[in-house]
Amino acid sequence: MEMRVTKALQGGDGHLTLDIALDLPPGSLTVLSGPSGAGKTSILRMWAGLLKPDAGTLRVNGDVWFDAAQRVNLPPQKRSVGLVFQEYALFPHLSVRENLAFAAGMETPLIDELLEVFQLTQLQARRPRRLSGGQQQRVALARALVRKPRLLLLDEPFAALDPELKDDVRQILRQLHQTWDLTTLLVSHDPLDAFWLADRAFQLQSGKCVEVPIPRTAYVVSTDAARQEMQVALEIQLRTLPLANDVPPPGTRLVWNGADSRQEKGSEDKPRDQPSRDDCEGGKLSFEQQQKRNDNDADVQ
Numbered sequence: 366m367e368m369r370v371t372k373a374l375q376g377g378d379g380h381l382t383l384d385i386a387l388d389l390p391p392g393s394l395t396v397l398s399g400p401s402g403a404g405k406t407s408i409l410r411m412w413a414g415l416l417k418p419d420a421g422t423l424r425v426n427g428d429v430w431f432d433a434a435q436r437v438n439l440p441p442q443k444r445s446v447g448l449v450f451q452e453y454a455l456f457p458h459l460s461v462r463e464n465l466a467f468a469a470g471m472e473t474p475l476i477d478e479l480l481e482v483f484q485l486t487q488l489q490a491r492r493p494r495r496l497s498g499g500q501q502q503r504v505a506l507a508r509a510l511v512r513k514p515r516l517l518l519l520d521e522p523f524a525a526l527d528p529e530l531k532d533d534v535r536q537i538l539r540q541l542h543q544t545w546d547l548t549t550l551l552v553s554h555d556p557l558d559a560f561w562l563a564d565r566a567f568q569l570q571s572g573k574c575v576e577v578p579i580p581r582t583a584y585v586v587s588t589d590a591a592r593q594e595m596q597v598a599l600e601i602q603l604r605t606l607p608l609a610n611d612v613p614p615p616g617t618r619l620v621w622n623g624a625d626s627r628q629e630k631g632s633e634d635k636p637r638d639q640p641s642r643d644d645c646e647g648g649k650l651s652f653e654q655q656q657k658r659n660d661n662d663a664d665v666q
C-alpha cells in the first residue's frame with residue numbers, strides 16, 4: 366500500500382502542505398505520531414477517500430485508489446477500509462449488534478465472532494449511550510472490522526481509555542492483527558502503542574512522514590500484584606518518553622515500587638529482567654543501573 370500525495374491544508378498558523386511518501390507493507394502495523402495540527406487525521410482521511418489530495422497517487426495491492434493525473438478517485442465505499450475515529454461515531458439509535466450489521470450490510474457469522482472477541486456478546490442489544498467509553502470503543506473497533514477491510518485506520522483509538530482498558534484493547538488488537546493478517550495505520554501520541562503494537566513508526570514533521578525507531582526497551586517503574594500473578598510483573602511507563610527516542614532522556618529515574626510485600630520475599634521467583642530490591646537505593650534504580658543489568662537491552666514481551 367503506497368501513498369505519494371501532496372495536500373495543502375489551512376492550519377491555525379497559516380498554510381501547511383503535506384508531502385507524503387508512506388508505504389504500508391501488507392500485514393504490518395504502522396504507528397504515526399506528530400504534533401497536534403500536523404495533519405495526521407488528514408492522512409487517514411486521504412487513505413479513506415474522505416479528503417482529496419491535490420496531487421499524487423494512492424495504490425493498494427496493485428489497485429489505484431487515487432491518481433490525480435489519471436483523474437481516478439475511488440469513493441470511500443469502494444475502498445476497503447475500516448476507520449475508527451477518536452469519538453467512535455457509533456449510530457446512537459442502533460444497538461451494538463445493529464451497528465455492526467449496518468456496517469456489514471447484512472447479518473453475517475462474523476458479527477457473532479467479533480462480538481465474542483471484543484467481549485460484547487452480553488451487550489449486543491444495548492444502544493451506545495448505555496455503554497461505557499471503553500465498551501463503545503470496542504464496538505467501534507468491531508464495526509470497523511466487520512467487513513474484513515484491507516486497511517484498518519485508527520485515529521487515537523485508545524486516547525479516552527484508562528490504562529487497564531488500554532492494555533485490554535491493545536491485546537485484542539494485537540491478536541486480531543496477527544490472526545486476520547490486517548494492515549493497520551494507527552495514529553497515536555502514546556509511545557506504549559508503538560512499543561506494544563508497531564512494526565514501524567513514523568512522525569509527521571513539517572508535512573513529511575519521517576521514520577523513527579520503535580521503543581524496544583521497557584523501563585521498569587513499578588509493579589503491582591495483579592500483574593505479578595500473571596507473570597508479567599512489570600509495569601512499563603514510556604508515556605513521558607518521546608517516540609523518536611528509544612532511550613529515556615538523561616537523568617530519567619526508574620522507580621522500583623517495593624511497597625507490595627510480595628516483593629520482599631527474596632528474588633528467586635522473579636523474572637530475569639526484574640530488578641531485585643538489593644539493586645535499589647531507597648526504592649529507586651537509575652537508568653544507568655538498569656542498563657547495566659539489562660546488558661543486552663532485552664526486549665520485554
Ligand SMILES: Nc1ncnc2c1ncn2[C@@H]1O[C@H](COP(=O)(O)OP(=O)(O)OP(=O)(O)O)[C@@H](O)[C@H]1O
Nearest residue numbers: 373374375376377400401402403404405406407408
Ligand atoms: N479539508 C481541509 N482543508 C484545509 N485544511 C484542513 C482540512 N482539514 C483539516 N485542515 C487543517 O489541517 C490541519 C491539520 O489537521 P489534522 O486534523 O489533520 O491534524 P492532526 O495532526 O490530526 O491534529 P490532532 O492531533 O490535533 O488531531 C488543521 O489545522 C486543520 O484545520
